[in-house]
Amino acid sequence: MVYSVNDVAGAGMAKRLREYFNCRPLSSSPISFNDIKPIEIFSCSDYDTLLLGFNEDTIYFDFLSSITKSKSIIVLSKHSSQSGLPSLTTHPTGNPWGRNDFGGRPWELSLSNPIFMWLFLKNIKKFSDILPRFEISYEVTHHGPTSIRVPLSFVEIGSTESEWKNEIVQDIMARGIMKTIEDMTNINDKPCIATVGFGGPHYAPIFTKRAFEYSECYGHMIPNYVIRELSDMEIKKVVELALSYTPYVDRIVIEKIRSDAKRIITEVARSRGIEVVKI
Incomplete structure (x- = not known):
């Protein structure tokens, strides 16, 4: 699980996840990212998970392409929109055209994670009575990083600072992520x-x-x-x-x-x- 330390939504979700996954701080990362170094590093005993915070914006996380052996990468992030609609979303990344306005490379898609995103939406939907104003949905493929070849998903809180900083929302997202990872470990056949x-x-x-x-x-x-x-x-x-x-x-x-x-x-x-x- 990765996030930007400068993203209040992503860092907030990470704080909750550290508690739920029994995480302990490390002095150095077991994975090398060339010239990029994580600012925050946690090893989580539950489900053999690493939680890494970087200084860079999440749309520029193409350095994660050095990760080759993980089962999945989950990017914790905020979501912005002109409408300001409160939302909890998930999506794959990529630039399916000749533009790269928001990170990554043109005409490049990262490896998506259909089962994780589907389970995540289902798990978050269970909290819809607590957050009735929030739209729970996919977003389409957009923005970077685009070069990742380990199944990657963004999970996002939208769409204004009020939602990003909301500790109840951060907690619900963390619980949804935790339950989804748990579900993924117990799947034998394709559930969808x-x-x-x-x-x-x-x-x-x-x-x-x-x-x-x-x-x-x-x-x-x-x-x-x-x-x-x-x-x-x-x-x-x-x-x-x-x-x-x-x-x-x-x-x-x-x-x-x-x-x-x-x-x-x-x-x-x-x-x-x-x-x-x-x-």
Whole structure:
């Protein structure tokens, strides 16, 4: 688990997790990150977990690519939005186009973690009666880091300082993360249908709804605002990337995109024997 020490939401979640995971401070990190050094280092006896705080902003955590043997990486972070909507979200990372406005590299996606994100949403949903104002949802694939090849997920508190600093919210997120890691250690078979989504808006309400109703666990989700900027050749490239970096993908769900993009996505899916659902 990693966070920025300058992120009040991420650092707040980390503080709670240190208590829940029986963590003790270390003087040095057992993992090298070249010139980058963690500011805070904790070894957690529960579930063999490291908790590392860095000075850098989380969208620039590509140095985590030096981690190769972990089962997963969880990034604890704040979320900002113009709407200021209180939210608890999770998402994979990547730049599914030729831009890298917020870290990472263009045309690069990190390895997603569909089962973790699905379980996390389900676990956080259990607290919705305590936080009725909060939207609980996926966000689509966006921002860096993009070079990580260990399954990576962001978990975020949004969307203003009031929510970021809220200790009740931080505690609920920490409990949701802890329960999800516990669940992951007890899974033998796939508990959900690994799915890639295309279309829809940034907060992916349809994909989130389907995750709960149809047990679709989403990896990469490419929104309509990206797809409408791409040529036919670029759409095919993005489909290949999204499928390659979503483990065990069995299904594609297509929502509200132009017909030629829908055709290209369907052709690539069929060539791989992947089911396509159009909504």
